[in-house]
Amino acid sequence: xxxxxxxxxxxxxxxxxxxxxxxxxxxxxxxxxxxxxxxxxxxxxxxxxxxxxxxxxxxxxxxxxxxxxxxxxxxxxxxxxxxxxxxxxxxxxxxxxxxxxxxxxxxxxxxxxxxxxxxxxxxxxxxxxxxxxxxxxxxxxxxxxxxxxxxxxxxxxxxxxxxxxxxxxxxxxxxxxxxxxxxxxxxxxxxxxxxxxxxxxxxxxxxxxxxxxxxxxxxxxxxxxxxxxxxxxxxxxxxxxxxxxxxxxxxxxxxxxxxxxxxxxxxxxxxxxxxxxxxxxxxxxxxxxxxxxxxxxxxxxxxxxxxxxxxxxxxxxxxxxxxxxxxxxxxxxxxxxxxxxxxxxxxxxxxxxxxxxxxxxxxxxxxxxxxxxxxxxxxxxxxxxxxxxxxxxxxxxxxxxxxxxxxxxxxxxxxxxxxxxxxxxxxxxxxxxxxxxxxxxxxxxxxxxxxx
Amino acid sequence: xxxxxxxxxxxxxxxxxxxxxxxxxxxxxxxxxxxxxxxxxxxxxxxxxxxxxxxxxxxxxxxxxxxxxxxxxxxxxxxxxxxxxxxxxxxxxxxxxxxxxxxxxxxxxxxxxxxxxxxxxxxxxxxxxxxxxxxxxxxxxxxxxxxxxxxxxxxxxxxxxxxxxxxxxxxxxxxxxxxxxxxxxxxxxxxxxxxxxxxxxxxxxxxxxxxxxxxxxxxxxxxxxxxxxxxxxxx
Numbered sequence: 294x295x296x297x298x299x300x301x302x303x304x305x306x307x308x309x310x311x312x313x314x315x316x317x318x319x320x321x322x323x324x325x326x327x328x329x330x331x332x333x334x335x336x337x338x339x340x341x342x343x344x345x346x347x348x349x350x351x352x353x354x355x356x357x358x359x360x361x362x363x364x365x366x367x368x369x370x371x372x373x374x375x376x377x378x379x380x381x382x383x384x385x386x387x388x389x390x391x392x393x394x395x396x397x398x399x400x401x402x403x404x405x406x407x408x409x410x411x412x413x414x415x416x417x418x419x420x421x422x423x424x425x426x427x428x429x430x431x432x433x434x435x436x437x438x439x440x441x442x443x444x445x446x447x448x449x450x451x452x453x454x455x456x457x458x459x460x461x462x463x464x465x466x467x468x469x470x471x472x473x474x475x476x477x478x479x480x481x482x483x484x485x486x487x488x489x490x491x492x493x494x495x496x497x498x499x500x501x502x503x504x505x506x507x508x509x510x511x512x513x514x515x516x517x518x519x520x521x522x523x524x525x526x527x528x529x530x531x532x533x534x535x536x537x538x539x540x541x542x543x544x545x546x547x548x549x550x551x552x553x554x555x556x557x558x559x560x561x562x563x564x565x566x567x568x569x570x571x572x573x574x575x576x577x578x579x580x581x582x583x584x585x586x587x588x589x590x591x592x593x594x595x596x597x598x599x600x601x602x603x604x605x606x607x608x609x610x611x612x613x614x615x616x617x618x619x620x621x622x623x624x625x626x627x628x629x630x631x632x633x634x635x636x637x638x639x640x641x642x643x644x645x646x647x648x649x650x651x652x653x654x655x656x657x658x659x660x661x662x663x664x665x666x667x668x669x670x671x672x673x674x675x676x677x678x679x680x681x682x683x684x685x686x687x688x689x690x691x692x693x694x695x696x697x698x699x700x701x702x703x704x705x706x707x708x709x710x711x712x713x714x715x716x717x718x719x720x721x722x723x724x725x726x727x728x729x730x731x732x733x734x735x736x737x738x739x740x741x742x743x744x745x
Numbered sequence: 746x747x748x749x750x751x752x753x754x755x756x757x758x759x760x761x762x763x764x765x766x767x768x769x770x771x772x773x774x775x776x777x778x779x780x781x782x783x784x785x786x787x788x789x790x791x792x793x794x795x796x797x798x799x800x801x802x803x804x805x806x807x808x809x810x811x812x813x814x815x816x817x818x819x820x821x822x823x824x825x826x827x828x829x830x831x832x833x834x835x836x837x838x839x840x841x842x843x844x845x846x847x848x849x850x851x852x853x854x855x856x857x858x859x860x861x862x863x864x865x866x867x868x869x870x871x872x873x874x875x876x877x878x879x880x881x882x883x884x885x886x887x888x889x890x891x892x893x894x895x896x897x898x899x900x901x902x903x904x905x906x907x908x909x910x911x912x913x914x915x916x917x918x919x920x921x922x923x924x925x926x927x928x929x930x931x932x933x934x935x936x937x938x939x940x941x942x943x944x945x946x947x948x949x950x951x952x953x954x955x956x957x958x959x960x961x962x963x964x965x966x967x968x969x970x971x972x973x974x975x976x977x978x979x980x
Binding site for chain 2: 461463478483644645646647648649650651652653655656657658659660663680683684687690691692693
């Protein structure tokens with residue numbers, strides 16, 4: 294049983310409401326930070342904890358905070374990125390829906406550290422019911438003196454606003470989010486200047502994921518050193534994983550980054566094994582945009598060691614034989630799933646969500662979708678597979694924002710690891726419409742293609 | 746401005762700091778393909794044709810938005826860049842319905858020139874053939890979405906130079922379209938001042954004056970940059 298920090302009190306009845314949350318020890322971190330610590334001490338504590346951004350990139354949060362420009366007379370902002378649009382990721386939704394006060398508490402502490410007097414929660418439009426929950430939590434916090442003017446008599450003022458997005462994946466990218474928050478079309482900006490220098494309304498801004506901000510609460514409560522003790526190496530603390538796909542127990546799990554992937558999938562405490570007694574074929578360990586891994590590379594790294602569930606463990610082997618932690622959307626595919634169809638579904642998503650600003654992404658995502666559709670429907674040619682590799686290499690790294698990379702990686706990885714499945718689709722155009730090239734051998738280290 | 750040294754394709758160049766790689770290349774007659782760049786407008790780095798390789802940086806960066814730094818080693822002519830440029834131009838042609846033979850801008854089109862520059866002889870991708878409107882509602886000008894490459898030069902010139910804000914962008918991905926006001930016919934626009942700057946800013950034959958025959962369109966995009974310079978003098 295791993296240690297839990299964020300979801301420790303998740304099953305207490307009525308934890309959504311202020312009274313219960315406060316009774317269970319809520320808002321202690323605000324008291325501690327505002328009354329006994331300076332803003333720099335809070336930042337230092339977060340730095341010590343080794344907390345890394347939970348939104349996908351895994352950038353150290355304390356470092357990000359210390360990059361914030363602090364010119365005189367210019368307001369600073371904290372923006373909470375709750376635009377959780379990555380297919381397969383739903384951890385922030387769970388936090389905001391059931392324990393909204395942990396987010397509010399984290400916002401107050403973080404804003405105090407950053408010297409921000411306004412904080413924004415940018416929540417995706419599809420979470421239609423959650424803004425009401427957050428608004429209620431903010432109102433409760435305000436009525437009890439945790440928000441507004443002169444919090445706890447320390448002279449620190451803070452207002453939290455909830456802003457709903459219009460339902461665009463691209464608005465999860467920090468600069469596009471800022472554009473959208475300003476009321477413009479959500480097109481990513483050119484970096485530099487980074488948001489830490491010129492962000493919201495050209496003022497210094499920090500954009501953090503919901504889980505990152507919530508993790509500040511246990512860091513301040515227990516101290517950064519205590520937090521850094523959990524986990525392995527540079528992957529400290531706990532991480533929320535949203536597991537879905539062909540598993541027995543889909544849901545949000547808090548892991549302390551010391552368990553192995555095998556344990557996470559097969560133990561009853563977490564995913565509970567593959568549904569219907571099927572075999573594991575592949576898995577996307579960190580949300581749809583990270584490379585897919587076949588079962589043999591998922592459970593063991595290329596060196597033959599057991600693959601662990603943390604930032605370094607999942608990215609062991611680079612993109613050739615590894616993947617990424619990403620945002621923690623753990624999508625499991627069993628032996629009945631068709632990788633070509635699966636890749637096509639993802640490509641369709643990225644084509645739909647590309648903002649259309651820069652040409653490689655706008656045109657390339659459409660092309661990948663079209664070629665994958667051809668392959669999936671038995672109209673592909675063998676040269677199409679190389680054409681796909683060509684297009685994805687054109688998109689990857691050449692676009693303004695990371696959406697291009699996110700669209701290119703899954704396609705590249707699917708072809709890298711499951712090329713024979715793509716070729717089977719080309720060579721068996723009629724059969725591929727009726728059944729899947731069930732590759733049970735992906736679970737087997739010895740490479741012997743045996744159609745199901 | 747302090748003078749710094751940069752190396753472009755092995756050539757040692759002295760330049761002022763605070764300028765972009767594209768400006769340095771232009772001043773030193775180093776060819777660089779551009780489509781969304783237009784002097785006088787803010788660069789957005791959208792077309793990704795001006796990508797350059799910089800030593801020590803893994804990604805390719807767009808020359809129009811990256812500022813030079815001291816001792817920067819820049820390459821604009823590697824095979825990697827040429828390959829990417831070719832794919833980009835190919836995808837531009839495959840994206841909408843570009844038929845040079847019947848286009849007013851034939852022979853005077855920046856996309857066509859880019860095609861010649863990258864040595865485009867055929868396009869490996871099947872054409873998409875999207876359904877695009879031709880808006881002829883304006884008394885003098887025509888907006889032909891079939892030839893639009895979404896460089897948004899018209900959008901930027903309308904907001905940044907003319908100040909009218911008639912043009913905008915709608916939809917996402919492949920379906921992006923330039924719109925007039927809130928997607929009303931151009932002729933019914935209440936913000937358009939009929940100034941014609943977008944006609945000159947457009948790199949292709951997407952916006953053109955009526956009463957121009959095939960291949961007869963002449964444009965003067967440098968006018969935008971000159972206009973901005975003149976306005977600075979007036980201030």
